[in-house]
Amino acid sequence: xxxxxxxxxxxxxxxxxxxxxxxxxxxxxAALLASSAQMVTxxxxxLDLQARGEASLLHWIPEGMVLLPxxxxxFTADDAVRTCxxxxxxxxxxxxxLVKLEVLSDPKTLLPDAEETLKAARQLVSEGFRVLPxxxxxxxxxxxxxxxxxxxxxxxGAPIGxxxxxxxxxxxxxxxxxxxxxxxxxxxxxxxxxxxxCMELGVSALLVNTAISxxxxxxAMARAMKLATxxxxxxxxxxxxxxxxxxxxxxxxxxxIGGA
Amino acid sequence: xxxRALDRAVRAAYHRRMRATVNGDAMDxxxxxxxxxxxxxxxxxxxxxxxxxxxxxxxxxxxxEERLSSGDVVEIVTFVGGG
Numbered sequence: 615x616x617x618x619x620x621x622x623x624x625x626x627x628x629x630x631x632x633x634x635x636x637x638x639x640x641x642x643x644a645a646l647l648a649s650s651a652q653m654v655t656x657x658x659x660x661l662d663l664q665a666r667g668e669a670s671l672l673h674w675i676p677e678g679m680v681l682l683p684x685x686x687x688x689f690t691a692d693d694a695v696r697t698c699x700x701x702x703x704x705x706x707x708x709x710x711x712l713v714k715l716e717v718l719s720d721p722k723t724l725l726p727d728a729e730e731t732l733k734a735a736r737q738l739v740s741e742g743f744r745v746l747p748x749x750x751x752x753x754x755x756x757x758x759x760x761x762x763x764x765x766x767x768x769x770x771g772a773p774i775g776x777x778x779x780x781x782x783x784x785x786x787x788x789x790x791x792x793x794x795x796x797x798x799x800x801x802x803x804x805x806x807x808x809x810x811x812c813m814e815l816g817v818s819a820l821l822v823n824t825a826i827s828x829x830x831x832x833x834a835m836a837r838a839m840k841l842a843t844x845x846x847x848x849x850x851x852x853x854x855x856x857x858x859x860x861x862x863x864x865x866x867x868x869x870x871i872g873g874a
Numbered sequence: 875x876x877x878r879a880l881d882r883a884v885r886a887a888y889h890r891r892m893r894a895t896v897n898g899d900a901m902d903x904x905x906x907x908x909x910x911x912x913x914x915x916x917x918x919x920x921x922x923x924x925x926x927x928x929x930x931x932x933x934x935x936x937x938x939e940e941r942l943s944s945g946d947v948v949e950i951v952t953f954v955g956g957g
Contacts, residue, residue, distance in 0.1 A: 632957030642955065657956025660897045660949060661923055663916060670922055671953050686956050696929065700951050703924040703931050774957070823957025 616851065618818055620796055621712045621744035621765040623680055627652045628813065629843045630682065630798070632823025636832065639674040645826055646676055649836035653680040655714055655821065657687070658701050681705060682746070684714040689727070691717060691734035698738055712765070713738065714800075714821075715747040724774040728755045732762060739763035748800050751785040757792060766795050768821065771802030771812060775824040779808040783815060790816050806835070806842035813846025814854065892944035905944070909937040912948070923950050 618625040631651040636642035646654060654675055675681070683701035685694040698713045705711055717734055719727040726749050738745045744765040749755050751769040759767050769789055772778035779802060780786065790797050796818035803809055803822045812820055820843055829835035890905035896916070903912070909932050913920050925932045926949040932940050942948065 633955040634957045636955060655957055656953040658951050659954045661918065661952045663897055663899070663918075663950070671955055672922075681953070683953065684956050696926075699931050700924045700926060700949075701953075703933060704951065704953060821957075 616847070618796060620819075621746070622710060623653070623712070625652045625680075625819075627840075627843075628819040628847055629809070629840055630655065630819055630821040631826060631836070632821070633671060633675065634823050635827040639669060639671070641832055642827070643674045643676060645832040645836040646679065648833045648840065649826065650840045651679065653682050653712075655682045655684050655823065657684055658697050658704065680712070682712050682714050685716050685734075688717050689719070689730075691730040691737065693717075694730070694734040695737050695741075698743055699741075702743070710742050710744050712744045712746060714768070715745050715764075726750050726755075726770070728752065731755075732758055735759055735762045735764055746798065751782050751789065753785065753788040753792060756789045756797075760793060760795050764795065766798050766818070767793060768798040768800035771799045771808065772804075774801040775828075776802055777804030777825055778802055779804050780811050780815075783811070786812070786815055786817070803839075806838040809839050809842040810846035810849070813843055814849045816850050819843075892942065894942050894944065894946045894948055896948045897950055903942065906941045909940045909942070912942060913937070913950075916950075918950065923952050925950050 618628055627650050629649055629651050630653045631646060631649045632655045633642055656671065685697045688694040688697055694715055694717045701713060702711050715731060715734055715738065717727050717730040719725050728750060731747055731749060735745050735747050739762055746766045746768055747759050747764050748768045749759055756767040756769060767789065769786060771780040798819045798821055799812045799817050800821040803820060803825045805825065809820055822839060826832050826836050826839060891902055892905040894901055894903055909925050920937060927946055
């Protein structure tokens with residue numbers, strides 16, 4: 615069985631999906647099911663005190679899916695740590711809850727702040743969290759996060775919500791070459807082929823939100839990405855042929871009719 | 875007499891008010907409200923939320939004991955959709 619072992623959990627699905635920006639909860643639930651994801655991200659926000667009888671997000675997350683609370687919207691290590699502490703209490707989960715650490719630098723690029731991310735990661739690891747940090751596609755930053763005790767590293771393929779796909783496969787290959795923890799591409803995936811491209815390089819999993827929730831048909835895109843993630847993983851395990859500049863015939867060159 | 879004085883004191887305490895900030899809104903609340911009572915006052919189901927007071931998480935097990943003081947800054951949070 616080809617399983618992903620991550621922070622004390624075992625997953626057969628290598629597609630992690632977000633729960634943000636769906637037009638309604640029923641569509642979200644259908645997309646989550648179509649993706650076959652076994653872990654979903656959620657955000658921590660103030661309860662709207664005015665909204666009465668508002669439907670709860672958790673009610674619409676299929677049973678058995680592992681929750682991965684994020685620190686989206688945090689621009690400092692302190693805010694990210696504070697958010698994780700709230701998430702831990704909200705979940706009433708295990709002793710070592712998984713968190714997606716995300717400390718951003720500015721609202722326009724939404725690129726990670728490497729310094730604050732590392733600072734928050736160290737603090738959270740010391741408090742027993744299993745930290746999955748969103749990071750730049752920088753092999754040095756990834757190594758430092760791994761050294762800090764993170765359970766995985768999650769380099770971006772491209773900026774959050776950009777749908778640009780994997781912009782720097784070479785940087786990702788360097789991260790993969792050195793990492794001893796799972797490498798998860800978080801952010802940048804735009805369509806199914808992006809999933810396959812990343813998985814073929816040997817990443818352990820993908821985290822996708824906008825490319826599914828923002829698609830014309832989110833449920834169909836969720837299924838497309840499930841299949842592409844599986845296809846990419848299989849291709850990686852199968853081992854691709856080396857790239858060559860010139861042609862290599864598939865059929866025998868001897869015995870061709872009319873030959874000498 | 876002592877009984878009546880005590881009764882008055884209890885009533886005065888009950889009607890004493892305080893100002894606290896809850897999710898960014900300044901609120902006028904009964905003094906010494908517990909976290910459990912605050913959630914009840916706001917008609918919030920406790921299982922859905924986590925409460926933080928002055929930057930520190932209040933564990934659910936402590937909701938019935940922890941009391942608010944004037945000037946406290948309270949955050950009541952929940953999970954929402956996110957990526």
